[in-house]
Amino acid sequence: MSEFLGIFVEEAREHLQEMEAMLLALRIDTVTTDDLNKIFRAAHSIKGGSATFGLNSVTELAHVLESLLDRLRDRRLALTTEMVDALLRSTDLLGEQISEHEGRGTVDARVVEELCERIRRLTESPASAASPIAPSTSTPKPAKPLGIEGVAFGFFDDAEATPASLATPPLPPSPSSIAVAESVSEPGLLPTEPRSNGPAPVTSAAAVAAHESSSIRVGVEKVDQIINLVGELVITQAMLAQCVDSAGTQRLEKLKAGLDQLDRNTRALQEAAMAIRMMPISAVFNRFPRVVRDVAARLGKEVDLKLVGEGTELDKGLIERIVDPLTHLVRNSLDHGLEAPAERIACGKPVKGTITLRASHQGGNIVIEVSDDGRGLSRERILAKARERGIAVADNPSDGEVWALIFEAGFSTADKVTDVSGRGVGMDVVRSNIHSLGGRVEIHSEAGLGTRMTVRLPLTLAILDGMSVSCGGETFIVPLTFIVESLRPSPESIRTVGSQGRVLQIRGKYLPMVTLHELLGMSAPAVGDAGVPEEGILIVIDTEEMRMALLVDALLGQHQVVIKSLETNYRKVPGISGATIMGDGRVALILDAAGLGRLAASQRRERELAELASAFPGATASPTSPALLTHRPRAQPELALS
Amino acid sequence: MLTFRLGAEHYAIDILKVQEIRGYEAVTRIANAPRSVKGVINLRGNIVPIIDMRIRFELAQANYDDFTVVIIVNVGARVVGMVVDGVSDVVGLTSEQIQPGPALAAIDQSCIVGLATLEDRMLILLDVQALLADIDSP
Numbered sequence: 001m002s003e004f005l006g007i008f009v010e011e012a013r014e015h016l017q018e019m020e021a022m023l024l025a026l027r028i029d030t031v032t033t034d035d036l037n038k039i040f041r042a043a044h045s046i047k048g049g050s051a052t053f054g055l056n057s058v059t060e061l062a063h064v065l066e067s068l069l070d071r072l073r074d075r076r077l078a079l080t081t082e083m084v085d086a087l088l089r090s091t092d093l094l095g096e097q098i099s100e101h102e103g104r105g106t107v108d109a110r111v112v113e114e115l116c117e118r119i120r121r122l123t124e125s126p127a128s129a130a131s132p133i134a135p136s137t138s139t140p141k142p143a144k145p146l147g148i149e150g151v152a153f154g155f156f157d158d159a160e161a162t163p164a165s166l167a168t169p170p171l172p173p174s175p176s177s178i179a180v181a182e183s184v185s186e187p188g189l190l191p192t193e194p195r196s197n198g199p200a201p202v203t204s205a206a207a208v209a210a211h212e213s214s215s216i217r218v219g220v221e222k223v224d225q226i227i228n229l230v231g232e233l234v235i236t237q238a239m240l241a242q243c244v245d246s247a248g249t250q251r252l253e254k255l256k257a258g259l260d261q262l263d264r265n266t267r268a269l270q271e272a273a274m275a276i277r278m279m280p281i282s283a284v285f286n287r288f289p290r291v292v293r294d295v296a297a298r299l300g301k302e303v304d305l306k307l308v309g310e311g312t313e314l315d316k317g318l319i320e321r322i323v324d325p326l327t328h329l330v331r332n333s334l335d336h337g338l339e340a341p342a343e344r345i346a347c348g349k350p351v352k353g354t355i356t357l358r359a360s361h362q363g364g365n366i367v368i369e370v371s372d373d374g375r376g377l378s379r380e381r382i383l384a385k386a387r388e389r390g391i392a393v394a395d396n397p398s399d400g401e402v403w404a405l406i407f408e409a410g411f412s413t414a415d416k417v418t419d420v421s422g423r424g425v426g427m428d429v430v431r432s433n434i435h436s437l438g439g440r441v442e443i444h445s446e447a448g449l450g451t452r453m454t455v456r457l458p459l460t461l462a463i464l465d466g467m468s469v470s471c472g473g474e475t476f477i478v479p480l481t482f483i484v485e486s487l488r489p490s491p492e493s494i495r496t497v498g499s500q501g502r503v504l505q506i507r508g509k510y511l512p513m514v515t516l517h518e519l520l521g522m523s524a525p526a527v528g529d530a531g532v533p534e535e536g537i538l539i540v541i542d543t544e545e546m547r548m549a550l551l552v553d554a555l556l557g558q559h560q561v562v563i564k565s566l567e568t569n570y571r572k573v574p575g576i577s578g579a580t581i582m583g584d585g586r587v588a589l590i591l592d593a594a595g596l597g598r599l600a601a602s603q604r605r606e607r608e609l610a611e612l613a614s615a616f617p618g619a620t621a622s623p624t625s626p627a628l629l630t631h632r633p634r635a636q637p638e639l640a641l642s
Numbered sequence: 643m644l645t646f647r648l649g650a651e652h653y654a655i656d657i658l659k660v661q662e663i664r665g666y667e668a669v670t671r672i673a674n675a676p677r678s679v680k681g682v683i684n685l686r687g688n689i690v691p692i693i694d695m696r697i698r699f700e701l702a703q704a705n706y707d708d709f710t711v712v713i714i715v716n717v718g719a720r721v722v723g724m725v726v727d728g729v730s731d732v733v734g735l736t737s738e739q740i741q742p743g744p745a746l747a748a749i750d751q752s753c754i755v756g757l758a759t760l761e762d763r764m765l766i767l768l769d770v771q772a773l774l775a776d777i778d779s780p
Contacts, residue, residue: 474671520673566672569720570682570691573673579682579689587670587684 015042036073282310312359337374371452377445403443471552472517475588482593484540504549513549646726692723
């Protein structure tokens with residue numbers, strides 16, 4: 001029974017999502033029976049399923065819902081915004097009830113009863129159909145936020161759906177989702193419901209994400225394709241076996257042809273298998289109409305949300321983890337990017353702001369843009385804030401450098417922190433989340449015209465294009481996305497700074513230079529001498545903090561590698577993002593540029609501290625741990641060499 | 643219990659934790675690893691760390707020879723390899739045969755659960771779980 005329950009839960013969630021999307025798309029004046037029929041069918045399926053499994057609370061609410069929808073589609077009642085709100089609210093509650101049945105979170109029966117009551121009144125009283133704006137006096141509505149009351153927004157004129165829906169968007173668990181939940185529960189502006197404060201939203205978010213990762217729905221044609229390919233693989237295998245057994249002069253040639261075919265088959269099979277994990281990004285984008293609707297209503301702004309490229313496919317693992325940073329970016333755009341209607345009119349812009357979510361493929365990346373036509377980032381304010389916080393800034397920084405400042409931890413230029421967010425609150429989390437996915441964020445902003453945040457992500461988490469390099473007798477993979485260039489340095493391009501630091505002069509710029517195996521604390525190479533840079537190859541990599549030149553022994557070639565986790569059986573290693581298995585069966589480590597940058601920075605600090613300690617032998621208060629220093633004695637002789 | 647040899651000493655671990663026994667093969671070293679962690683190997687597609695028990699117990703460094711073996715153990719959800727000089731035997735021990743480990747500061751007791759005598763040999767009983775402490779702490 002429990003397995004069927006799992007299927008029901010999944011289907012019910014799909015129905016709910018569908019219902020929500022359809023409700024959001026409804027235009028009250030142009031609603032068609034067809035739309036209502038679809039919504040009705042979704043509600044009906046949920047009711048039927050829940051009754052079968054004895055989820056009585058779900059059945060009850062779904063039944064009330066169904067009655068209202070039934071009357072609506074029979075044209076016995078006219079659709080009102082109030083109904084849409086109630087319907088949206090009920091999709092939220094149904095979702096929570098289903099979670100409750102799975103043993104996660106609790107639903108306040110009182111809240112459900114109130115909603116049922118509300119829907120029943122809507123179903124029965126024709127008065128509400130006649131005058132949608134005037135709610136019947138006995139409606140136990142939560143108090144509306146005063147600031148929004150009385151402002152007509154047409155379709156957006158509700159405040160009721162906001163508290164609950166804002167507290168419970170199904171975000172994956174991550175620091176920033178917690179941050180969002182916290183900033184949302186800021187008291188004062190919204191009516192506080194008992195459910196919306198406390199840790200409940202966070203736990204339910206965690207549970208939802210766990211649910212999402214457990215299974216995957218795949219189109220039959222994708223599965224068919226894999227089965228076909230496996231069939232071909234079997235044929236190729238038989239062909240190869242036959243070749244080996246047969247005698248004759250053409251044997252080698254046949255074998256070669258068979259191997260070529262095998263190569264093609266494995267490649268196709270790999271692609272087909274990867275395709276199973278690919279999902280259209282609409283799975284993420286479809287959450288945003290609701291988010292935008294709720295937040296815009298709360299802020300008193302009018303917003304048009306445009307979705308472009310929803311069909312763009314990306315890895316399921318990425319989909320789950322990109323929701324959170326994107327939500328943050330969209331909220332930011334809404335709250336800080338877009339001006340209030342009055343300000344927009346004053347600027348000569350249309351009252352309605354536009355937020356565009358755009359997804360596309362560019363090379364091996366997927367690019368997701370969140371852009372708004374708001375006021376843009378303020379250079380002066382960011383710089384002033386940076387000075388206030390004591391962040392070092394160049395004398396005449398470029399725009400890009402200035403925008404990058406908002407990713408600093410705790411950096412916020414918002415004049416006041418609103419209940420949605422302050423621009424910069426949590427932007428550091430957004431960036432680190434995206435970095436952990438192997439992607440990056442760029443900001444373009446023009447004063448008065450708007451801001452565009454561009455998120456670049458690799459297509460999948462499982463495979464990457466890498467350059468294999470050898471260093472100190474080991475093979476490493478450097479992800480191609482991090483490599484800017486590689487070169488064989490001339491002796492005069494390498495300068496020393498002090499006794500230990502070396503820099504590479506390249507086109508008038510100086511880049512810090514490190515030897516890879518030194519950085520990773522590995523013993524000196526057995527063959528070759530990477531200590532002499534002229535004999536090695538320098539790879540210029542772009543890390544989060546800086547560009548740096550990595551000295552390796554040789555470049556081996558470019559591959560697509562399958563990423564394997566080191567953490568499964570070992571632990572996280574700084575500077576290493578994973579491992580892969582090479583053609584000969586040996587393991588190669590995959591470098592993590594961001595981690596290498598941090599590693600280099602921390603080793604530099606350590607070295608400075610160690611020098612201080614040796615300069616003042618009496619000083620014992622060195623914070624460096626002995627374990628971290630173990631690589632130093634080995635590293636030193638080599639440094640002396642240079 | 644599975645008994646194995648490290649230098650002149652005999653050790654034993656719970657055989658239920660043992661997944662397989664393999665010959666020693668070249669490992670890939672890991673960045674900034676503890677000295678006892680030799681590196682990782684590819685075990686049928688899984689990346690498995692290898693701990694040299696001789697280094698772990700600070701014994702005289704024995705050379706890798708034909709008898710050097712790797713015991714692949716399952717610890718919790720993880721798979722870890724232990725390099726030892728050779729596997730000797732599988733023995734059954736009763737609780738009477740086991741006595742608590744010696745309380746001496748000179749002996750690293752973190753993963754020793756007890757001592758047992760078996761035909762004049764002293765067996766040192768190890769807790770495999772404690773090995774993980776090694777690879778977990780940076």
